[in-house]
Amino acid sequence: DAGVIQSPRHEVTEMGQEVTLRCKPISGHNSLFWYRQTMMRGLELLIYFNNNVPIDDSGMPEDRFSAKMPNASFSTLKIQPSEPRDSAVYFCASSRDGGNTEAFFGQGTRLTVV
Amino acid sequence: GENVEQHPSTLSVQEGDSAVIKCTYSDSASNYFPWYKQELGKRPQLIIDIRSNVGEKKDQRIAVTLNKTAKHFSLHITETQPEDSAVYFCAASRAYKYIFGTGTRLKVLA
Numbered sequence: 001d002a003g004v005i006q007s008p009r010h011e012v013t014e015m016g017q018e019v020t021l022r023c024k025p026i027s028g029h030n031s032l033f034w035y036r037q038t039m040m041r042g043l044e045l046l047i048y049f050n051n052n053v054p055i056d057d058s059g060m061p062e063d064r065f066s067a068k069m070p071n072a073s074f075s076t077l078k079i080q081p082s083e084p085r086d087s088a089v090y091f092c093a094s095s096r097d098g099g100n101t102e103a104f105f106g107q108g109t110r111l112t113v114v
Numbered sequence: 115g116e117n118v119e120q121h122p123s124t125l126s127v128q129e130g131d132s133a134v135i136k137c138t139y140s141d142s143a144s145n146y147f148p149w150y151k152q153e154l155g156k157r158p159q160l161i162i163d164i165r166s167n168v169g170e171k172k173d174q175r176i177a178v179t180l181n182k183t184a185k186h187f188s189l190h191i192t193e194t195q196p197e198d199s200a201v202y203f204c205a206a207s208r209a210y211k212y213i214f215g216t217g218t219r220l221k222v223l224a
Contacts, residue, residue: 031210033212042203042214042215042216042217043158043203043214045211045212048210048211050210055210091157091158098209098210099146099207099208099209099210099211099212100145100146100207100209101146102160102163103160103212104160105157105158105159106157107156107157108157
């Protein structure tokens with residue numbers, strides 16, 4: 001397996017634009033996480049899916065953020081409209097069994113909102 | 115709420131010396147404690163983990179200890195090498211939720 005695959009690797013966008021980040025988890029993993037990493041706040045859990053169902057979205061900062069997982073092999077994180085303070089590295093991770101096993105991280109998407 | 119404190123935030127050691135990073139967690143129901151290493155510009159990757167029914171685990175130069183009563187766990191790296199330089203994150207997990215520490219930037223000086 002190629003691991004967790006994220007795209008794009010880098011995204012630069014203007015304030016107010018819509019941004020969509022994509023993730024393909026490892027096949028067979030039932031859990032998918034979206035994290036945001038910044039120097040100030042470290043690794044923050046944004047949302048957790050189990051078997052494609054959103055279980056915990058309490059970390060989603062605002063209504064401008066939304067996430068979907070239409071099937072077991074694909075998830076998106078959307079920011080609309082984007083703001084400069086959304087600039088961060090966004091990681092997708094997957095695991096076989098929630099937080100009871102290793103979470104495998106994707107390469108991340110470095111988002112810059114200007 | 116759930117919290118994981120990690121210390122120190124930065125650590126510099128001479129090559130060959132040992133490094134110790136400590137974490138304290140607040141949720142007594144946490145039962146899985148992974149450690150991740152993140153090199154500059156790369157993804158976090160698991161280096162070792164321990165479960166709540168185990169007090170210590172070792173893998174070559176890396177070891178982790180867990181004290182459930184005190185709710186703290188530590189990462190020990192012996193005979194450090196320049197390639198150990200990275201940011202290390204601890205995490206405490208219960209059910210689906212990993213709570214990460216704020217990270218320790220380890221520099222191994224040659």
